[in-house]
Amino acid sequence: MTPNWGVTLPLPGIPLREHRPIVERLPDLGYGDVWTAEGGGTDAFTPLALTAAWSSSLRLATGIVPVYTRGPAVLAQTAATLAEAAPGRVLLGVGASVPAHVSDINGIPFEEPFKRTRDVVRFLTRALRGEQVTGPFDTFDITGYRLPWTPSPPPKVLVGALRPGMLRLGFTEGDGAISNLLFASDVPKIAEAVGPRPPGKELVVKVFVCPSDDPAFVRRATRPFLAWILNRAPYKAFHEWLGHADLLAETHARWERGDRLGAEDALPGALVDELFVSGTPEECREKIRRFHHPAVTTIQLYVSLSPEVLARPASVLEVLRRLGPEGA
Numbered sequence: 644m645t646p647n648w649g650v651t652l653p654l655p656g657i658p659l660r661e662h663r664p665i666v667e668r669l670p671d672l673g674y675g676d677v678w679t680a681e682g683g684g685t686d687a688f689t690p691l692a693l694t695a696a697w698s699s700s701l702r703l704a705t706g707i708v709p710v711y712t713r714g715p716a717v718l719a720q721t722a723a724t725l726a727e728a729a730p731g732r733v734l735l736g737v738g739a740s741v742p743a744h745v746s747d748i749n750g751i752p753f754e755e756p757f758k759r760t761r762d763v764v765r766f767l768t769r770a771l772r773g774e775q776v777t778g779p780f781d782t783f784d785i786t787g788y789r790l791p792w793t794p795s796p797p798p799k800v801l802v803g804a805l806r807p808g809m810l811r812l813g814f815t816e817g818d819g820a821i822s823n824l825l826f827a828s829d830v831p832k833i834a835e836a837v838g839p840r841p842p843g844k845e846l847v848v849k850v851f852v853c854p855s856d857d858p859a860f861v862r863r864a865t866r867p868f869l870a871w872i873l874n875r876a877p878y879k880a881f882h883e884w885l886g887h888a889d890l891l892a893e894t895h896a897r898w899e900r901g902d903r904l905g906a907e908d909a910l911p912g913a914l915v916d917e918l919f920v921s922g923t924p925e926e927c928r929e930k931i932r933r934f935h936h937p938a939v940t941t942i943q944l945y946v947s948l949s950p951e952v953l954a955r956p957a958s959v960l961e962v963l964r965r966l967g968p969e970g971a
Contacts, residue, residue, distance in 0.1 A: 644937060645935070645968075646939045646941055647675040647940060647941045647942070648673060648674050648675060648944065648967055648968045649674055649677060649678045649702070649704065649941055649943045649944065650674050650678065650944050650946060650963065650967075651677075651679065651680065651706070651944060651945040652665075652678070652679060652694070653685055653690055654946060654953075654959070655947055655948070656948060656950070659685065659689070659690060661956075662690070662693070663697050664956060664960075665956075665960065665963070666694050666698050666701070668960055668963075669698070669701060670698070670700050670701065672960070672963055672964045672967050672969055672970075673967045673968035674963075674967055674968075675701065675702060675941075676701060676702040676703075676704050676734075676941060676943070677690070677691065677698075677701050677702070677703055677704070678704045678705070678706045678849075678943045679691055679704070679705055679706070680705070680706055680707060681705070681707070681708045681709065681712075681744075682709075682740065682743075683743075683744055683748055688705070688721055691705070691725060691733075692725065692728065695725065695729040696728075700732075701732070702732045703725060703729055703732050703733050704733070704735075704847075705734070705736045706734075706736040706801075706803065706823075706847065706849060706943055707736040707737055707740065707803035707821060708735070708736065708737050708738075709738065709739065709740035709744060709745055710737050710739060710740075710759050710760050710763040711739075711745045711749070711759065712740075712744070712745060712749050712751060715762075715763050715770070715785070715788075716770070716785075716788050718735070718737065718763065718767060719766070719767055719770040719788075719790060722735040722767070722771065722794075722798045723771060723790050723792070723794045723797075723798070726794035726797070727792075727794060730794070731796050733794075733799070734798060734799045734801055734818075735771075735798045735799065735800050736802070736803055736821050736847075737763055737764065737767070737800065737801070737802065737803065738760060738802060738803020738804070738809070739753075739756035739757070739760050739803070739809075741753075741875040741876070741877055741878075742876070743875060754782075755781070757809065757812070758781045758782050759782045760802060760803075760809065761781075761812055762780035762781055762782045764800055764812065764813075764817045765780065765816060766780065767800045768800050768816065768817065770789070770790055771790070771793075771797040772793065773789070773790060773792075773793030775788070775789040776788050776789070799817075799819070799845065800817045800818050801813060801817055801821050801845055801847065802817050802819075802820050802821070803821050803822075803823075804820040804821065804822055805822060805877060805878070805881035805884075806836075806881060807836040807884075810833065810836045810837050811836070811838070818843070818845060819840075819844040819845030819846055819847065819940070820845070820846060820847070821847040821848075821849060821943070822847070822848055822849070823848065823849030823850075823851075823943075824849070824851070824872065824873075824878060824918055825848070825881075825918070826885070826887075826917040826918070827917065827930070827933035827934045828917075829885050830848060830934055830939060832885065833846070833848075834846070834937075834938035837938065840938050844940075845940045845941060846938050846940050846941075848934050848941070848942055848943065849945060850920065850931055850934055850942060850943065850944055850945070851865075851868075851918065851919040851920070851947070852919070852921075852927050852931065852944050852945065852946050852966065853865055853919055853920070853921040853927075853946075853947045854921070854922070854923065854927045854946065854948065854952075854965075854966050855921060855948075855949045855952075856922055856926075857949060860949050860950075861921045864919070864947040865915055865921065865947075866907040866908075866910055866915065867907060868919070869907075869915060869918055870898065870903065870906040870907040873891060873894065873895075873910075874894070874895060879891070890911055890914050891910075894909040894910050896909075916930075919947075923965075924965035924970065925965060928965070928966055928970055931944070944966070944967075946963070946966065948962060
């Protein structure tokens with residue numbers, strides 16, 4: 644099966660208000676989804692609401708919204724409202740995120756991430772089906788909540804998942820899982836942890852892409868982010884499970900000593916190119932295709948474009964065309 648392709652918006656360096664021409668052309672370029680994320684910058688839902696107004700066909704997906712920073716009922720209300728604007732096109736991806744996005748900037752304790760994610764997924768799947776939800780969960784209590792209307796069909800609820808527990812949660816209690824920051828050669832291990840994929844459930848892989856052969860720009864676009872994210876506890880544990888601990892040992896050691904630049908420098912070049920693929924758009928597209936796997940339903944791209952490309956709207960669309968599934 645050929646997976647669906649989606650692109651994460653807003654594209655860095657382009658104001659959200661200027662994305663309409665991009666959104667309107669995405670289906671012609673072979674993209675079926677618009678994805679968003681929520682951490683310390685743009686919220687996840689505003690770009691999707693605009694996309695719903697600008698496109699009648701693109702799926703609208705969050706990948707991910709933290710389960711701590713919005714209450715369970717607010718998450719259900721927001722997803723249901725978006726589904727009213729775009730029936731049958733909404734995927735609500737939720738997950739634990741990282742302490743830097745939960746505690747450091749929101750002042751919310753990052754406690755029992757698996758249980759919190761599981762409880763929110765259980766609440767959402769019931770609430771979005773129109774059920775009255777009442778009673779205690781392990782990490783919160785609900786006195787009683789029912790959506791005033793039931794979206795039809797209800798949005799899919801996906802779990803941001805790195806290791807087997809979260810992956811299985813996504814497929815046993817949700818509608819699938821979203822994984823990211825992995826090698827293409829790691830995808831079979833993710834699929835094995837998930838087990839047989841029931842019909843209708845999603846396995847989404849997020850791939851970071853820098854379509855440029857300018858070494859200076861590629862370094863600026865990739866290494867600071869990778870050094871930061873790979874030193875977050877959830878991603879350290881993820882890459883240990885994947886078997887990449889030795890590749891990252893020096894980066895972790897330098898980061899723990901407070902040597903941020905040294906941690907960037909210690910990232911092996913081969914590892915950087917696997918986790919944040921770069922090169923010409925055609926070279927990147929071929930690397931992205933290595934993430935195709937029978938279990939993967941969607942490839943979600945995060946695209947970092949060079950200043951030269953960003954300066955010309957026509958160039959942005961041309962790079963997305965060459966990068967995407969219709970580019971060959």
